[in-house]
Every structure is written in C-alpha cells, then in structure tokens.
Amino acid sequence: MKKLILIAPLVAAAGWWYFVEGRTLTEDNVLAFYKQQEAATLSRHPEELCAQMDDEFQAIGDVAFQDQERRDRINKEQACQSVRDMYKSFDDLGDKMGGTLQLDYGYSIHKIDISPDRKSAVVDVSYSLDVAGSIMHIRSRGTDTLIRRNGKMLVLRSEEKATLESGFN
Template identity: 45%
Template sequence: MKRIIFLLTLLAVASWWLLVGGRQISETHVRAFYEDYERATLARQPEAMCALLDERFSASGKVTIHGRETSQTTQSKAETCESFKELYQTWAELGEKMGGLLQLDSTYTIHSIKISPDGHSATVEISTALDVGGTLMQIRSHSTDTLVRRNGLVRMLRSDGHGAIGPAP
C-alpha cells in the first residue's frame, strides 16, 4: 500500500512538472537565457549558441551591410546553426591572418519582457552589439524574440529583427 501511495505521489509530481512547473517562464529565466547566449558568443561556441534554439526555431529579418540593405530573409534552426559555425570559422581564419585571436566585445540591452498570460512564453525586445577585432567590425541588431520554456529549459523559438554590419566608427 505504501508503495502505491509513493508511486501515485511520484506520478503526480512528474505530471505537474511536465504540464506546469517545467513550462512556466519568468523574467529571471529570460535574463539568464541572454546571459548564457552572450557567454556562448564570447566563448566562440557556436554549438552552445545553437543549443539555445528551439527545434522549431525560425528567424527573419533584414541586414544592412556597409550601408546596403539586404532583402528579407528567413532561416530555420539548421540554417542558423550553420551560419554560426561559418561565421566563427571565418573569424578564426581572419584572426590567424592578423596574427592572433580576434577580440570580441558584446553588450545587450533588454528593452522589455512580456510574459504570455499562460506563462509559457515571453516576448522580448532586445538590442545587441558585437564588436569584432576592436575597430575591425561592428554588428548591431534590434529584435523581438520569443522564448519558451519546456522541461525546465529556456529556448528561443522565434526572432524577428534587423541588423547592421559595418566598420567600427
């Protein structure tokens, strides 16, 4: 009898975790997510950045490169992950040609966090800046991101924004 009560209690706790506890997102979760993302960026870990994206991730936006705007593009998780790997490989090769490792400096500003009424997702307005190689290149972006929490893990589901890549002033 004690065993049945224990199993029922365990089942109730597991059900609560799967349906409620592991899915609720908070501002603390959102802020921790962006800290992890920045840490992976500066550590040059595209795999870790990719792991922060939901399996159903999609991104859309426009980028201005040296004053010329590109057309609207959309990328899946796989495409985004491949872009991360290519970008970091390019920076590694450029660093080698310049005689060392390119310095990366990152900042971000969270403008707003809106938790959905059901508490399962958050819409985040954020600006980011990444300086590459000191004065070599600046990457700036402003986006609206959707974060979700499943099984206790926060992942980015969607990102819509615009960015600019150019030389540092």
C-alpha cells in the first residue's frame, strides 16, 4: 500500500505532462523552434531539420526561378529528401570550388497566432538563404502551422512563396 501511495503522484505528474503540459505551446516555444531551425540550417544538419517535422507534415510551395513558376505539394519524406539533396549539392559545389560554401541564413517572424487551446500556432515568417555570397539567393515568405507533441515543437504544415535567384544567370 505504501508503494501505491508513493507511485500515485508520479503517475499523476506523468499523466499531466503527457496530456496537458507536453501538448500546449507558448510564444517562447515558437521562438525557440525557429532558433533551432536556424542552428540546424547553418550547421548543415538536414536530419535535425527533418526531426522538426511532424510525421503528417505537408508543404505547399510556389517557387519562382527566372521566368518559370512552379507549385509543389510535398510530404515529410519528400521534404527531407529535398533538404538532404540540397546540402549534398552545396557540398559537391564547395568541393569543386576548393572549400566549404558559406551559408548566410536569416528569418523574420512577422506574426504568431496561438490557438485558444494552445495546441497549435500559425506563424507568418520569412526566410532568406544566401549560398556562397552571390551563387544563389533564396527568399520566401509563408505560414507555418506548429504543434507541440510530448514537449517537442513540430511543424505540421507549411505554405510559402519563394524566389530563387542564381548568380550564374
């Protein structure tokens, strides 16, 4: 009986964490999510970026490059493969140029809307990525839908419009 009395508060605390605290989010959680995304981008860790995506992740993107526009709809597996391929191409190009390509990355959060139940947030955010100074410039703006599961922030959905400019035109 004494063991049950000692274990009951632990079970209650674990249940509270799982059902309440581990699933609610705050503005600080959102800001920390984007800081982690920035660190993973600059340190070239595509698997860390993939780990920030929910298993049900979906993205819709409109990309403009030169005179062409394209709309893509991708899931987590496709997004992760795209990120891996992008970093591999950066590495390959860096090897051909005799070093590691410098990445300059930035983001601006324009607005954070946290749902009344604190289970999701819609974030209006813009990104910029410059590769090796003038080789490539990527600019985008869109909305991310973030959720929190078991204490971890994840992106569930992303919709963005991006432009890609190359210094090799």
